[in-house]
Amino acid sequence: MAILSVSGLAISFGSNHVLKSVNFELNETEVLGVIGPNGAGKTVMLNILTGLLKPTAGSIVYMGADITGKSLYDRGRMGFGRTFQIPRPFEKLTAYENVMVGGIFGDGLSEKAAGSKASEILELIGLYPKAGVFAGKLGLLDRKRLEIGVALASNPKILLFDEVAGGLTESEVVEILNIVLKLKADGVSFIWIEHVLKTMLEGTDRVMCLAQGRDVVCGLPAEVLASKEVSEVYLGADEDE
Amino acid sequence: MKFNKPIKVAISVLILIVLLLMPKWGSDRFINIFILIFLYMSMGQMWNLLAGYAGLVSLGQQMFIGIGGYTVAVVCQSYNLPLWVGLIVAPFVCTLCALIISLPIFKMSGDFFTIGSWIVAEAMLLFFTNWSFVKYGFGFTISAGRVLTLTHRYIMALILGIGSVLVVYIALRTKFGLGIMAMRDNEGVSKVRGVKIYRTKLNCFLISAFITGLAGGAMHLFDGYIQPYAAFSIDWTVTMVFMVIIGGIGTIEGPILGAFIYVFLRQYLLNFPGVSMLIFGAIALIIILLAPKGIVGLLQDRTGFELFSVRRSIKAPKLPDKPESASQNT
Numbered sequence: 001m002a003i004l005s006v007s008g009l010a011i012s013f014g015s016n017h018v019l020k021s022v023n024f025e026l027n028e029t030e031v032l033g034v035i036g037p038n039g040a041g042k043t044v045m046l047n048i049l050t051g052l053l054k055p056t057a058g059s060i061v062y063m064g065a066d067i068t069g070k071s072l073y074d075r076g077r078m079g080f081g082r083t084f085q086i087p088r089p090f091e092k093l094t095a096y097e098n099v100m101v102g103g104i105f106g107d108g109l110s111e112k113a114a115g116s117k118a119s120e121i122l123e124l125i126g127l128y129p130k131a132g133v134f135a136g137k138l139g140l141l142d143r144k145r146l147e148i149g150v151a152l153a154s155n156p157k158i159l160l161f162d163e164v165a166g167g168l169t170e171s172e173v174v175e176i177l178n179i180v181l182k183l184k185a186d187g188v189s190f191i192w193i194e195h196v197l198k199t200m201l202e203g204t205d206r207v208m209c210l211a212q213g214r215d216v217v218c219g220l221p222a223e224v225l226a227s228k229e230v231s232e233v234y235l236g237a238d239e240d241e
Numbered sequence: 242m243k244f245n246k247p248i249k250v251a252i253s254v255l256i257l258i259v260l261l262l263m264p265k266w267g268s269d270r271f272i273n274i275f276i277l278i279f280l281y282m283s284m285g286q287m288w289n290l291l292a293g294y295a296g297l298v299s300l301g302q303q304m305f306i307g308i309g310g311y312t313v314a315v316v317c318q319s320y321n322l323p324l325w326v327g328l329i330v331a332p333f334v335c336t337l338c339a340l341i342i343s344l345p346i347f348k349m350s351g352d353f354f355t356i357g358s359w360i361v362a363e364a365m366l367l368f369f370t371n372w373s374f375v376k377y378g379f380g381f382t383i384s385a386g387r388v389l390t391l392t393h394r395y396i397m398a399l400i401l402g403i404g405s406v407l408v409v410y411i412a413l414r415t416k417f418g419l420g421i422m423a424m425r426d427n428e429g430v431s432k433v434r435g436v437k438i439y440r441t442k443l444n445c446f447l448i449s450a451f452i453t454g455l456a457g458g459a460m461h462l463f464d465g466y467i468q469p470y471a472a473f474s475i476d477w478t479v480t481m482v483f484m485v486i487i488g489g490i491g492t493i494e495g496p497i498l499g500a501f502i503y504v505f506l507r508q509y510l511l512n513f514p515g516v517s518m519l520i521f522g523a524i525a526l527i528i529i530l531l532a533p534k535g536i537v538g539l540l541q542d543r544t545g546f547e548l549f550s551v552r553r554s555i556k557a558p559k560l561p562d563k564p565e566s567a568s569q570n571t
Contacts, residue, residue, distance in 0.1 A: 050433065052433065072432065072433065073435060073437070076433070076434070076435045077435070082433065084430070088427055088429075088430045089426075090422065090423045090426035090427055090430070090431070091426050091427075092422065092425070092426050092491075093419075093422055093423065093426060094552060094553075094554075096553065096554065096555055097419060097422075097552070097553050100419060100553065101419055101420070101423045101431070101434050101436070102434055102435075104416050104419060104420070104435075105420055105423075105431075105434055105435035105436045105437075106434055106435040107435075110416070111415075111416050111419075111553075115553065115555070118555075119555050131554070131555050132552075132554055132555075150434060154434070154435060
């Protein structure tokens with residue numbers, strides 16, 4: 001069953017038509033990978049889905065209800081969680097407090113409930129030993145984990161990942177993949193923007209390729225990555241054909 | 242420099258007792274200095290709540306000093322009510338004003354808010370100098386304060402100073418406070434995480450108006466005189482900025498230290514009337530260059546020093562599923 005269906009999504013900044021028409025469906029507990037060259041509008045799409053930007057056209061239907069006009073705040077409460085491409089933790093708060101912010105403000109929990117939830121989440125994402133460390137002092141992998149943790153604390157149904165694996169080593173990527181698998185088993189769906197191919201092949205159920213503001217192709221990861229459309233997008237069309 | 246909790250509590254109680262008993266042993270001059278320190282501390286603390294935590298760099302805090310002072314003057318002088326009535330009414334009048342003012346100036350952000358708040362304060366000054374009800378620019382004598390002894394004044398200032406610190410401390414310990422600190426670290430992200438930015442900022446603005454108004458009322462009650470050019474002078478806010486910047490913005494300890502430095506410095510610099518402002522400026526510049534986060538900020542970076550910790554830590558011990566905790570049990 002589709003938890004989220006997006007149709008005809010478009011946004012323009014003046015005469016710059018960043019997204020022209022994006023259509024896709026996300027099924028429950030599915031991981032949908034999103035690839036595409038720089039400037040294809042991947043992050044912009046994520047910003048529209050979370051409500052940070054308003055689309056100029058198109059509709060977003062979430063669990064049967066049209067949420068195109070809903071605010072950032074409402075969508076957070078409805079079950080949208082996200083991470084940022086460049087991790088942006090609250091630097092003068094500890095890892096534990098960062099996760100609590102997600103629970104208290106993203107899910108309306110009491111301080112006590114958010115606290116116990118935060119320790120569960122820190123355990124899950126492997127940051128428990130560093131719970132008391134200032135987020136500003138964490139390394140890149142830990143910051144990326146923390147991004148996931150804060151997003152998780154708001155009890156999301158859909159997690160939007162903006163390049164969580166970028167800049168990590170192979171073994172670190174595996175750790176992120178394991179976290180995703182665990183969450184999937186708990187009933188979370190994902191939209192996952194990434195450049196790292198390994199994550200796309202191993203971590204996703206389907207992959208969508210965005211280019212020039214449109215969804216070019218969508219399907220099984222291995223097929224999409226091998227498809228003619230994707231090689232055209234990345235390498236340019238062969239002029240002889 | 243990390244103390245555990247009982248020692249911290251013991252030290253705090255000790256300091257509080259020493260401060261409470263100061264009228265018994267301090268000289269009049271000394272007590273007067275401490276009255277000023279506590280009043281300025283509360284003002285600095287409130288400016289810090291706005292600028293250091295809520296990201297609202299206000300240059301209009303003097304309007305609450307002025308309105309607080311005038312409320313006390315009108316209640317006690319024009320209506321001849323007891324002085325405690327004036328001191329109760331003043332902060333509420335200021336909070337109400339803040340609520341009304343917030344409607345237009347919260348539409349502005351960043352530098353525009355700073356300028357907007359200043360303009361409102363200047364407009365308030367002009368309004369008061371042209372208002373016959375408050376005797377135009379001539380001002381008022383406030384005779385209600387004459388019954389107060391030095392000890393009374395000292396205790397009132399002490400309550401205000403310590404109270405303002407506690408208000409900020411308690412506010413930061415609550416859920417609301419976690420949102421304030423998240424907002425301080427990154428406003429954009431805190432919004433994405435669900436912090437209601439407008440409401441959080443408004444709450445900070447109202448709290449600061451309440452306590453700044455009370456401080457303004459007390460200040461003018463003790464002076465026994467109020468006059469619009471002094472009451473609505475931007476010098477008040479400049480002083481708050483000075484204290485918070487050199488003490489450490491975005492920390493609770495900063496404005497406390499800043500108030501001590503400012504008042505003692507001012508007492509000393511009174512001997513150099515012409516150049517005192519130059520010296521203040523030079524000191525502020527040097528500290529901004531050497532320690533951009535203020536003295537307390539520098540200390541925190543170097544040593545992790547925190548007198549008032551608003552940290553939350555994991556309270557429930559984990560189940561002994563970890564090897565190290567299991568080995569401790571055996």
